Amino acid sequence: MAYKVDYLIVGQGLAGTILAETLQNRGFSFRIIDDGTLKNSSRVAGGLYNPITGRKMVKTWLCDVLWEKIDEFYPAYDKKYSTDSFKPINLYFPFEGQEKQTDWLSASADDRYDGYIKEFHSEGLYTDVIHQEFGGMEVTRSGYLDIPVFLDAFKEQALKEDKIELELFDHQELNIGVDTIRYKNIEAKHVIFAEGNKVENNPYFPTLDFRPVKGELLLIKFKNARFNHIINRNGFILPIDDKGNCKLGATYERVEDMENPTEKGKRQLLEKVELVDDDFEILDHWSGIRPATFDRRPFIGTSKDYKNIHIFNGLGAKGVSLGPYFAQKLINHIELGDDLPYEVRLDRLSKQQRINLNSKG
Secondary structure, three states: OOEEEEEEEEOOOHHHHHHHHHHHHOOOOEEEEEOOOOOOHHHHOOOEEOOEEOOOOEEOOOHHHHHHHHHHHHHHHHHHHOOOOEEEOOEEEEOOOHHHHHHHHHHOOOHHHOOOEEEEEOOOOOOOOEOOOOOEEEEOOOEEEOHHHHHHHHHHHHHHOOOEEEOOOOHHHEEEOOOOEEEOOEEEEEEEEOOHHHHHHOOOOOOOOEOOEEEEEEEEEEOOOOOOOEEEOOOEEEEOOOOOEEEEEOOOEOOOOOOOOOHHHHHHHHHOOOOEOOOEEEEEEEEEEEOOEOOOOOEEEEOOOOOOEEEEEOOHHHHHHHHHHHHHHHHHHHHHOOOOOHHHOOOOOOHHHHHHHHHHO
16 A cells, blocks of 8 residues: 655654654644664653753753643643643752752742742651751652653554554665655655664764663662652652652663663662662663763754755653654744754764864864
8 A cells, every 4th residue: 555645754752753743733644664663762761851950950951942832732642642641740859968958049039940949848858758958849840751651542543543654664765756755655755763772773864973871760669658759869769659669760871781771770770769768679670772962952953965854863861841842843944944943953063073173172
């Protein structure tokens, strides 16, 4: 059977699914190629979205516009697919020291944080189980996306509507014309690669400076401790039910063994739970490869050689928050000619340009 669509999407991870749903909402037709049997980092990710991040705990890049889109996209998705994937839950930062407490009490007067800092707890929260001397800060408009639920709902519907093919994409089968692209029995106006870490095999974007990062998580179950917040200090403890089950994450490491969970990763993760005074058991241990970039900004845009070949990749650990906003940006770039922000453009710096700069320095 021949298929004629507006877009061919390669990859049905978090990025590809957000992109396909955005295209669908705007009335464009698509077909997805995805090998569902290969490891997908999206499926083992924590899925957190957090407006205040990093070791310095600063407001995340583009926070206001990203969060406006988050609040629109995911609830509408859950309503459409009758799912419960989008889970708002406040986040609690136990302060590590007096300096951190003082800094944030001072920063709270800054109106940039209005609507994101809910409350300061001078005595702390969960004082019966969390070691803390300096209290903590409660952040709102945070939470997580249950990514497997999110992906599976879309995949199930796409299979019913015959919009997805489960196979490994073969770049040699792609025939590029002036106005159309052919891939086997598919004819499309555009192809967008949203293939995650498999981008290393993509011949159309060889100069993009990707820096794959391995991430490991643990699934643990506390004996007595129960949390109604994501606990965040040098990592996260994410409660996923009221029975003590939590995801513990995450590691960020460039290592030789990118595929499998390791004892080193487990040790690093267990250090993150030392602030909790409770027994727990380890139920599972996962690992995945994040398609990160040299500057931790995604690569989004169009090939310099082919006007109908595009990429949507490198969202990294912030894919839940970055995805809906930048999917819209890419479609507007393709369909309306809108400029993309410099921070995500493909020409901001190539691998060779960075090598040249480093050699001069």
